[in-house]
Amino acid sequence: MELEKSYDASKTEGKIYQTWLDSGYFNPDNLPGERKEPYTIIMPPPNVTGTLHIGHALFATIQDILIRYQRMQGKKALWLPGTDHAAIATQSKVEAELYKKEKKTRFDFPREEFLKLVENYAQTSHDIIIGQLKRLGASADWSREAYTLDEQRNLAVRTAFKNMYVDEIIYRGARIVNWDPKLKTTVSDDEIEYVEQKDPFFHFKYGPFTIGTVRPETKFGDKYVVMHPKDERYKQYKHGQKIELEWINGPLTATIIKDEAADMEFGSGVMTITPAHSAIDFEIAKRHGLDIKQVIDERGCLLAIAGDFEGQHIKKARAAIVEKLKTKGLLVKTDEGYLHNVSTNSRGGGIIEPQIKEQWFIDVNKEFSIKHSEIAGIQTGQMVTLKQLMRHMVQEGLIKIIPEHFEKIYFHWIDNLRDWCISRQIWYGHQIPVWYKKIDITYFVHGTTTDNEEKKSSGHYDADLSELGKEQSNQLKEAVKEQKFDIVFCSDLQRARKTAETAFGDKTEIIFDSRLREINYGELTRQNEGKVSAMKSGAVEKPFPKGESYRDVEKRIKNFLEEILKKYPNKKIAIVAHQGPQLALDVLIKKLTWQEAFANDWRNTKAWQAGWEYKLNEIFCDVNPPTGEGWTQDSDTLDTWFSSGLWTFSTLGWPSSAKASDFAKTTSDKSEGKPDDLSFYHPTDVMETGYDILFFWVARMILMSTYHIGQIPFKTVYLHGLVRDKDRQKMSKSKGNVIDPLGVIDTFGTDALRFALIFSSAVGNDIPLSEDKIKGMKHFANKLWNIARFVLANMGSQELRIMNYEYKPLTKADEEIIDALKFAVDEVTEGLENFQLHAAAQKIYQFTWHSFADIYIEASKQQLVNPEQKENTQVILLNSLLIILELLHPFMPFITEEIWSKLNQKDLLMVTKWPASPV
């Protein structure tokens, strides 16, 4: 058997990869031999936003090394691959392209059509990425490949959302959020990137104070002036004191607020606040219960509050506002070149404008009872918060982070964690599994009756309208002339019926319903109002003698509302009825207590002709859409990290293969047949990823996995560094120092690239990479090739089968190489066990090149011509080579497999048993 004179990676790699694929061994179900122990790595899914870069090559290499090693150790090794839809990133990429090519935005398309465009892009990108991973030699189980936005994962997301919604871990609320006016979506705190910027810093006269700002455009609504309570300079001003002053658009009443948030050292120590557009100001406003007024809209344009400036974009308005203030003599001075940080959306968006918006959040501080826990130190049913769960796993060593110092960073992050805003206003992603049904109600009270005029309470007694009441009904008709209602519901008592017929009878269908009747006062009917009032408070729960309580009215109305929600969703309806049912609406819809409803004075105003407005909203959250008509789904999508957080178990079949709430059932099922993927492969062994997404992702996987299935997601977190160029510079297109993985694979071979990537840098450190280094590793591959050529050339084919031939050290060289080999096996193994991949790589490199090639092969040339030593030497040569191939295979899979195949071996090297120390 002859080998080519030098190793040609390009001729070998494709062929070898195909051999592996054909073997089916990437799927652990097909691995030969008795394998009981699982070893799982779930691949961090690359974003489908383009092609792989060298950083991906690094993660693929590290994970492939770990998987190949464990597979050779006899484990059922599963490396589960996948890709990430990367919501914002992918969508904004498509949007950018669309704008460049056709000058269109996504709003020029129907949602479905735009999504098709994104999906096409994602599909193309996906295919490229998978192809690239294969070229890197990734021994991943493609049969289990997952996508964060496929059907299975969508089910997982909906299930996860619902579980958390039911537990009230997920809530909807109006908070100050990071709004990106460019992408028109919120982003989470972690996605913010601060960019240093120089801007003019303005000092303005604000009454007796001087305030400073870089952003005069936010200042229109500022009517609170804040100073530190201990600031001696402003001792004479009291908290809550009002001050009249002249401001941008005229005179204004400002209120003094004393709060420790004001920094006495900064500027004059006095500031005004803009609660709607600053998180800090929002906090202050909440502390003191101040008014919050929106100034800037979602496009970044000024609202009506800005007066003349209304509609202008803040960027353009700034100069004009300063000019106006200057003209008014309110500009004190301007400092040019003030250095400050501007927050931007790191996902390719614009400058963040904080806004108050109704969004979905995950509450990280809410206590809940954990439904199922296999976690040491956490009992099933125990009360915990998500924050505590996240902290516990790492603190108690259940999850080990390598390198260790990242644990401190992790804790620091958790301690400062705020509720996680998970809703996004983009289209590409998992749509929130919440549906709404909405009815707008305008409520009118019937006209005055004869009883009313005599101050008697009618209740169910069918009192008629008085002359005034009839007149009022005509007035009502006039008042609602312009309004269009789909349906009018009316109490069947004649005072309401006559009112409704007069006001609406000629244009709208009227449906009479006895549930809309006034409270039945029983024995008090038609008696003096004063007596009724006296009993009102006591009549909430307790019926009037032989009549109803207010709770009874509430029940009738509740029943009525449920029915119209079902039958008449999304309609605009009017109700003409009495005061009692209206109070019930206050209680049912506005969530007032009965006492508050009574106390409210709005029904004493003459505004009854305009009606009182109620918005009836029903929210439905479940895995599947509600049945029935009239439901509309929440149009927001979820933060991409929400689905990524489920990744370790959604890829293994959750929730289909094992429902979190159904653990008892699945464990009893296990006796027959093989266990499902989730119970067998989860918790996974290693999560290997870049340190830059420790918070985004790793922490969220811990959160999701512990919450939903009561298991840690992984035992070890292995954080690799960033690949940099040889001068430690970050690789970037603009610097022109990027190394294209496919390019270097073409020139030097995958094995060389892989070896170079892990050869010289310890875990967690950044990795400087240069073409020279890869070239050096190509030389190493070639060296190995020639070692194999030498060994092969020095024995006939029969010797290739004498694997178990006993050999013994006959010479000093024999003795040394056997010792060295033993050492190498131990150290490479130890390196791989302890995640010291670079140490293992260096060891095998040294051993191969120096101990074996330079020393032993040189010595063997003498021994091979000595008949007494020849055969023994041949066996040592061959055995050493085989062990080298085995040790090196995880690192350089292609060339080792290729040589192995030339050595007449039965099975593939990739499933050969990892060597123990040789005899």
Add this chain to the structure above:
RNA sequence: GGGCAUUUAGCUCAGUUGGUUAGAGCGUUGCAUUCACAUUGCAAAGGCCACAGGUUCGAGUCCUGUAAUGCCCACCA
């Protein structure tokens, strides 16, 4: 402002619990070579392990401080 790390040969980096003469790759210099490999071999030069203290029989390694560099978090209107 707070935190985390790094500083070892010309360059890029190893050096796990403190233990002989501190290592590798690349580069440099000299020599060799029809020999498995010039994508080679042999050899050499090159380090007060950032600095200053301390602990110890013994410190690149542990402790304290200083300096430089990098990164992360917070953020001041």
